[in-house]
Amino acid sequence: MSRLRLLNPGPVTLSPGVRAALAGPDLCHREPEFFDIQDRIRSQLLSVYDNSAEDWAPVVISGSGTSAVEAMIASLPGADDTLLVVENGVYGERMTRMAEVHGIAHARLHIAWGAPIGPDALAEAIQAHNATHVAVVHHETTTGRLNDLNAVHAVCQAHDAQLLIDAVSSFGAEAIDFGPAVTAVAATANKCLHGAPGAAFVLARHTALEQATTRALYLDLAGYAAKQAARGTPFTPGIPAFYALDAALEEHRAAGGWPARREHYQTLADQVGDGLAARGIDELVPRAQASCVLRSYRLPAGVSYRRLHDHLKQAGFVIYAGQGQLADDIFRISTMGNLDATDMDELLHVFDEIIAS
Numbered sequence: 001m002s003r004l005r006l007l008n009p010g011p012v013t014l015s016p017g018v019r020a021a022l023a024g025p026d027l028c029h030r031e032p033e034f035f036d037i038q039d040r041i042r043s044q045l046l047s048v049y050d051n052s053a054e055d056w057a058p059v060v061i062s063g064s065g066t067s068a069v070e071a072m073i074a075s076l077p078g079a080d081d082t083l084l085v086v087e088n089g090v091y092g093e094r095m096t097r098m099a100e101v102h103g104i105a106h107a108r109l110h111i112a113w114g115a116p117i118g119p120d121a122l123a124e125a126i127q128a129h130n131a132t133h134v135a136v137v138h139h140e141t142t143t144g145r146l147n148d149l150n151a152v153h154a155v156c157q158a159h160d161a162q163l164l165i166d167a168v169s170s171f172g173a174e175a176i177d178f179g180p181a182v183t184a185v186a187a188t189a190n191k192c193l194h195g196a197p198g199a200a201f202v203l204a205r206h207t208a209l210e211q212a213t214t215r216a217l218y219l220d221l222a223g224y225a226a227k228q229a230a231r232g233t234p235f236t237p238g239i240p241a242f243y244a245l246d247a248a249l250e251e252h253r254a255a256g257g258w259p260a261r262r263e264h265y266q267t268l269a270d271q272v273g274d275g276l277a278a279r280g281i282d283e284l285v286p287r288a289q290a291s292c293v294l295r296s297y298r299l300p301a302g303v304s305y306r307r308l309h310d311h312l313k314q315a316g317f318v319i320y321a322g323q324g325q326l327a328d329d330i331f332r333i334s335t336m337g338n339l340d341a342t343d344m345d346e347l348l349h350v351f352d353e354i355i356a357s
């Protein structure tokens with residue numbers, strides 16, 4: 001198969017350095033060499049947003065992004081707590097499913113896909129349900145909307161609710177303010193950090209981990225935290241994914257951290273957005289409210305997603321379909337990964353072929 005440039009929201013096109021790291025040496029995960037890597041990853045994860053080890057525990061889990069989100073949701077609300085899940089896309093709805101599966105007392109604040117979270121509606125819902133915890137998706141990858149974390153945080157703080165954040169598709173590229181109401185943030189290696197799939201993580205406050213609940217064996221967040229703090233691991237980790245994350249975090253830091261990555265994504269996303277607008281293709285979410293990571297576009301009249309996808313794939317680009325109710329209306333383009341302006345120029349050129357055909 002010839003080289004494909006991935007414009008789907010993870011896994012991403014890897015840098016040569018991260019790809020080479022995947023083929024690191026065979027290693028036993030009970031040996032000090034592994035714990036050196038695990039320690040380095042944990043400390044680098046804290047450094048991405050300058051979190052102090054005094055307040056925050058970095059917990060790495062071998063699994064996809066969902067494993068980290070589920071470990072967070074399944075572990076942090078206690079038996080007497082109530083979780084309010086804010087839904088404005090697939091990933092918010094998935095957290096509600098997690099609460100159902102794990103028997104957590106919960107309520108939903110359901111908002112139309114793509115619509116913003118209203119602070120007043122959030123405040124009312126917290127009060128109506130006596131919610132102790134609020135779960136929210138930072139960047140709703142379903143639509144490309146970047147939810148306003150600062151506004152959500154302010155409401156949670158005013159109502160004494162703890163905030164649990166799915167930052168799977170924003171960690172490493174968008175601003176995240178770890179304010180006092182933020183209790184845990186879950187994310188993954190293979191989106192904005194440019195690692196490989198198979199490693200995910202949660203940054204959780206020590207104070208929350210001390211009161212955590214065990215509702216699952218593999219996804220017991222406090223269990224991982226305790227083992228990893230003592231240079232241990234409960235299960236066999238995905239060692240190649242750890243190698244890749246270690247290399248990816250170093251590249252992320254060396255390239256200027258999350259502000260530089262945001263700038264880079266934003267420039268590419270604007271290049272694509274402007275180029276598609278000039279070809280009559282509109283964005284779904286107003287730009288000021290969209291993430292730097294991914295944009296949703298309305299399918300041009302008379303062009304099916306299948307035709308668009310297949311033609312682009314033939315030319316070396318993988319785009320992403322809309323989910324659920326948006327499947328027939330939109331396509332999505334992410335600018336995460338080892339991509340540059342030349343890649344986007346080539347992409348726009350292929351759009352010309354498709355529109356002309």
Ligand SMILES: *Cc1c(COP(=O)(O)O)cnc(C)c1O
Pocket residue numbers: 009010064065066067069091137139140141166167168169188
């Ligand atoms: C990608 C994504 C997930 C799930 O990640 P998987 O790695 O597929 O499990 C969860 N939440 C958001 C916001 C995502 O973009």
